[in-house]
Amino acid sequence: MADKTAKWEENVPGKFYVDDQCIACDACVMEAPRFFEMNDIEGHAFVKAQPKSPEELEEAMAALEACPVEAIGTDGE
Numbered sequence: 001m002a003d004k005t006a007k008w009e010e011n012v013p014g015k016f017y018v019d020d021q022c023i024a025c026d027a028c029v030m031e032a033p034r035f036f037e038m039n040d041i042e043g044h045a046f047v048k049a050q051p052k053s054p055e056e057l058e059e060a061m062a063a064l065e066a067c068p069v070e071a072i073g074t075d076g077e
């Protein structure tokens with residue numbers, strides 16, 4: 001389970017975030033490129049935009065479900 005106290009600084013404020021368990025596998029970016037981006041230098045993904053519409057939420061949830069290490073959380077501020 002993702003931990004909001006360990007989320008990366010780059011995550012935009014909101015429900016979704018990526019925490020420090022991320023292994024940079026790229027699955028979330030492939031699944032939902034509108035909302036997830038890779039920081040190639042530091043080697044982890046982060047949330048660049050929060051989903052708003054039901055379709056966007058579905059896309060972001062698909063990314064969450066694709067994460068092999070449960071590094072994506074939805075209990076951000």
Ligand code: SF4
Nearest residue numbers: 022023025026028067
């Ligand atoms: S799917 Fe999970 S482990 Fe893979 S890049 Fe995204 S947050 Fe990181």
